[in-house]
Amino acid sequence: MADVYIALLHYPVYNRSGAVVTTSVANMDIHxxxxxxxxxxxxxxxxxxxxxxxxxxxxxxxxxxxxxYGARFNSSRRExxxxxxxxxxxxxxxxxxxxxxxxxxxxxxxxxxLRGRISYAELREKLREHSGAWLLLFGTGSGxxxxxxxxxxxxxxxxKGPAEYNHLSVRSAVAITLDxxxxx
Amino acid sequence: MADVYIALLHYPVYNRSGAVVTTSVANMDIHxxxxxxxxxxxxxxxxxxxxxxxxxxxxxxxxxxxxxYGARFNSSRRExxxxxxxxxxxxxxxxxxxxxxxxxxxxxxxxxxLRGRISYAELREKLREHSGAWLLLFGTGSGxxxxxxxxxxxxxxxxKGPAEYNHLSVRSAVAITLDxxxxx
Numbered sequence: 001m002a003d004v005y006i007a008l009l010h011y012p013v014y015n016r017s018g019a020v021v022t023t024s025v026a027n028m029d030i031h032x033x034x035x036x037x038x039x040x041x042x043x044x045x046x047x048x049x050x051x052x053x054x055x056x057x058x059x060x061x062x063x064x065x066x067x068x069y070g071a072r073f074n075s076s077r078r079e080x081x082x083x084x085x086x087x088x089x090x091x092x093x094x095x096x097x098x099x100x101x102x103x104x105x106x107x108x109x110x111x112x113x114l115r116g117r118i119s120y121a122e123l124r125e126k127l128r129e130h131s132g133a134w135l136l137l138f139g140t141g142s143g144x145x146x147x148x149x150x151x152x153x154x155x156x157x158x159x160k161g162p163a164e165y166n167h168l169s170v171r172s173a174v175a176i177t178l179d180x181x182x183x184x
Numbered sequence: 185m186a187d188v189y190i191a192l193l194h195y196p197v198y199n200r201s202g203a204v205v206t207t208s209v210a211n212m213d214i215h216x217x218x219x220x221x222x223x224x225x226x227x228x229x230x231x232x233x234x235x236x237x238x239x240x241x242x243x244x245x246x247x248x249x250x251x252x253y254g255a256r257f258n259s260s261r262r263e264x265x266x267x268x269x270x271x272x273x274x275x276x277x278x279x280x281x282x283x284x285x286x287x288x289x290x291x292x293x294x295x296x297x298l299r300g301r302i303s304y305a306e307l308r309e310k311l312r313e314h315s316g317a318w319l320l321l322f323g324t325g326s327g328x329x330x331x332x333x334x335x336x337x338x339x340x341x342x343x344k345g346p347a348e349y350n351h352l353s354v355r356s357a358v359a360i361t362l363d364x365x366x367x368x
Contacts, residue, residue: 016258028212032353039352040345074200076351160368161224167260168223168359169216175356176363183360184346 002130003043003101004182006174007093008033008138010049012145023140025049025058032171034080040178043100045084046093055086062086090137090148097133105135109152110177111143112166116157120180123156127181138174186314187227187285188366190358191277192217192322194233196329207324209233209242216355218264224362227284229268230277239270246270274321274332281317289319293336294361295327296350300341304364307340311365322358
């Protein structure tokens with residue numbers, strides 16, 4: 001079984017107009033995605049933003065739940081935040097994974113607009129067969145910029161429901177993706 | 185195919201100590217769950233709270249996205265909020281469904297602590313076979329109170345990942361449940 005990591009990128013991502021921007025870290029993204037990551041056995045959840053002030057703010061929130069009053073108030077939140085980390089760039093996350101797992105992570109891009117080249121069933125099978133590290137990339141805003149997509153080894157099919165509408169929150173998209181790939 | 189409705193109950197639910205309480209409506213629950221509901225073809229998403237002041241606040245938020253500036257700013261959010269409604273009690277939601285569908289909805293309880301009597305595959309099959317109305321119930325706080333569970337026709341198995349941890353946010357739980365039951 002592969003070691004699966006996830007990263008939530010706040011840069012480079014598109015805004016609604018198609019410009020490449022840096023989005024703000026949202027508190028609910030920290031909590032909901034950490035809890036889903038912990039539920040599905042993710043090795044580490046990286047919150048990626050190049051803005052030092054945003055990393056400072058998110059770091060204060062993380063520490064509250066990792067070692068502060070929050071850790072005593074809610075031990076299940078502490079468990080989820082124990083695998084949550086901050087970094088400035090995707091390369092930093094890749095470097096951390098390399099130091100933890102001893103190998104270069106395969107990169108999987110996700111997004112509502114991707115013309116995915118790999119299905120959930122195919123990727124699920126690969127994760128089961130491989131023993132290396134895999135990093136699933138999720139974009140905030142209106143999705144990952146092309147420079148990230150170009151680096152990915154795979155891009156995953158978008159999540160589709162029975163309706164034509166596909167505007168899930170990134171929190172819902174992460175939850176559904178992890179359930180499809182790693183749920184039992 | 186059944187008509188599927190969902191309700192997010194803010195009362196009666198348990199708090200962390202096991203007392204029955206009324207929780208506050210969280211803005212992110214309105215947005216994330218409306219977007220997931222719209223994605224999976226849910227007929228209507230009911231936000232249920234007995235507190236008139238909370239319904240007033242949530243109603244102001246809904247109207248912003250249904251008919252106010254938000255509807256012009258973000259049409260996909262308007263679409264999601266078009267199926268979102270507020271009511272005071274589960275009975276009010278049941279009454280609305282009866283007036284829309286002409287039948288009494290079958291009730292399905294969900295929760296991390298339930299010893300579910302129906303699997304996702306079984307319920308998925310029922311929803312495919314039946315033509316009536318079904319209402320999936322989700323609890324805020326630490327889950328639906330027993331008086332709601334006792335009314336349910338079915339209780340759904342909890343969501344399990346490969347880890348022992350099961351503390352998903354209700355937003356993630358709704359997304360995963362809808363994907364398992366109605367995803368394609």
